[in-house]
Amino acid sequence: MSLENTNIANLERLVTPVEFKKRLPLTPQIASHVEASRQTVRDILDRKDQRLFVVVGPCSVHDTKAAIEYASRLKLLADELADDLFILMRVYFEKPRTTVGWKGLINDPYLDGSFQIEKGMSIGRELMLKINEIGLPIANEALDPISPQYMQDLITWSAIGARTTESQTHREMASGLSVPIGFKNGTDGSLGVAINALQSVSNGHSFLGIDPEGKVSIVHSSGNQYSHIVLRGGGGKQNYDSVNVRLTERALRENQLPINIMVDCSHANSNKDPELQPLVLDNITQQILEGNQSIVGVMLESHLIAGSQKLGDDKSQLEYGKSITDGCIGWETTEECLRQMAQKLRHFKKSVSQNYV
Numbered sequence: 020m021s022l023e024n025t026n027i028a029n030l031e032r033l034v035t036p037v038e039f040k041k042r043l044p045l046t047p048q049i050a051s052h053v054e055a056s057r058q059t060v061r062d063i064l065d066r067k068d069q070r071l072f073v074v075v076g077p078c079s080v081h082d083t084k085a086a087i088e089y090a091s092r093l094k095l096l097a098d099e100l101a102d103d104l105f106i107l108m109r110v111y112f113e114k115p116r117t118t119v120g121w122k123g124l125i126n127d128p129y130l131d132g133s134f135q136i137e138k139g140m141s142i143g144r145e146l147m148l149k150i151n152e153i154g155l156p157i158a159n160e161a162l163d164p165i166s167p168q169y170m171q172d173l174i175t176w177s178a179i180g181a182r183t184t185e186s187q188t189h190r191e192m193a194s195g196l197s198v199p200i201g202f203k204n205g206t207d208g209s210l211g212v213a214i215n216a217l218q219s220v221s222n223g224h225s226f227l228g229i230d231p232e233g234k235v236s237i238v239h240s241s242g243n244q245y246s247h248i249v250l251r252g253g254g255g256k257q258n259y260d261s262v263n264v265r266l267t268e269r270a271l272r273e274n275q276l277p278i279n280i281m282v283d284c285s286h287a288n289s290n291k292d293p294e295l296q297p298l299v300l301d302n303i304t305q306q307i308l309e310g311n312q313s314i315v316g317v318m319l320e321s322h323l324i325a326g327s328q329k330l331g332d333d334k335s336q337l338e339y340g341k342s343i344t345d346g347c348i349g350w351e352t353t354e355e356c357l358r359q360m361a362q363k364l365r366h367f368k369k370s371v372s373q374n375y376v
């Protein structure tokens with residue numbers, strides 16, 4: 020009689036991180052780009068760099084061709100707005116689901132329930148190498164506690180999502196990640212779970228993980244000193260407005276945490292209506308023009324084509340460049356709203372510096 024693995028259908032061995040990275044190696048140029056980009060985000064969090072960082076891109080990547088096209092367009096925009104905004108591309112491969120659904124490119128790269136995870140990792144790593152080569156820093160959601168060993172060297176900033184901010188496993192993992200990390204508030208809108216996470220993650224933890232040779236290991240982390248809250252609304256309410264931002268600042272101060280806030284313009288902050296994201300972004304810009312100093316970053320869900328589509332049984336019916344998870348703003352709106360934000364911030368900085376002449 021077996022008392023173990025009774026609900027396990029099958030186990031497959033995965034290539035080790037070391038072998039995997041040999042197949043798709045980091046180049047010295049990409050390594051310098053990633054390190055410089057991480058340093059820029061740290062500098063923004065430390066207020067040594069006065070720009071705002073922007074995480075913008077598809078809710079999830081399901082088609083690498085569209086992701087490359089998006090990255091090429093975004094790179095031009097990022098260069099154009101670089102004096103005021105530091106732009107990172109959302110390259111989300113791991114989707115946390117409320118119940119069930121497609122869990123992302125790594126989990127099911129062929130979108131057909133074949134769950135070819137090793138292939139998904141290769142496709143994902145290859146894409147991230149290309150996006151870094153294009154010259155864009157990458158932002159992701161760190162969801163699976165094993166995959167950072169395979170991918171994290173290519174990432175500049177990570178989020179811990181609203182569904183996992185309260186999870187000890189994710190706080191432990193984040194305490195050992197080499198990137199600045201944003202913790203979303205809870206799906207019910209609660210700030211407390213994110214504040215607790217920020218306190219937890221700055222400490223070292225000892226937990227189970229794998230080493231580069233893929234051996235199960237006891238990991239001793241030293242703590243992540245670059246974490247911050249991400250306001251995404253929840254429980255049917257928004258929390259990007261000046262009152263909620265002020266309440267968040269107060270909570271951070273009371274807990275002796277750095278006063279650094281990122282606002283996610285999507286999710287509950289736009290009531291899941293992508294077309295409302297520019298209004299949220301404009302509100303954030305306005306708060307900054309009115310003197311807010313705690314907002315350091317914003318997030319937008321954007322793709323080549325606005326909206327979203329259902330992943331049905333026939334993949335050939337999918338519209339190119341459109342999200343198969345949450346709805347996104349389209350490319351033209353993305354350019355327009357980020358240009359407007361950068362322009363307003365530039366005028367504001369100019370007028371402030373003229374006042375000091």
Ligand SMILES: O=C[C@H](O)[C@H](O)COP(=O)(O)O
Pocket residue numbers: 078114115116117118119120344345
């Ligand atoms: O951003 C993505 C989604 O909001 C998240 O993965 C949850 O999606 P679901 O509620 O459709 O499962």
Ligand SMILES: C=C(OP(=O)(O)O)C(=O)O
Pocket residue numbers: 078111115160179180181182203251283286
């Ligand atoms: C799942 C996401 O967000 P949240 O955790 O805020 O729901 C996301 O940004 O893709």
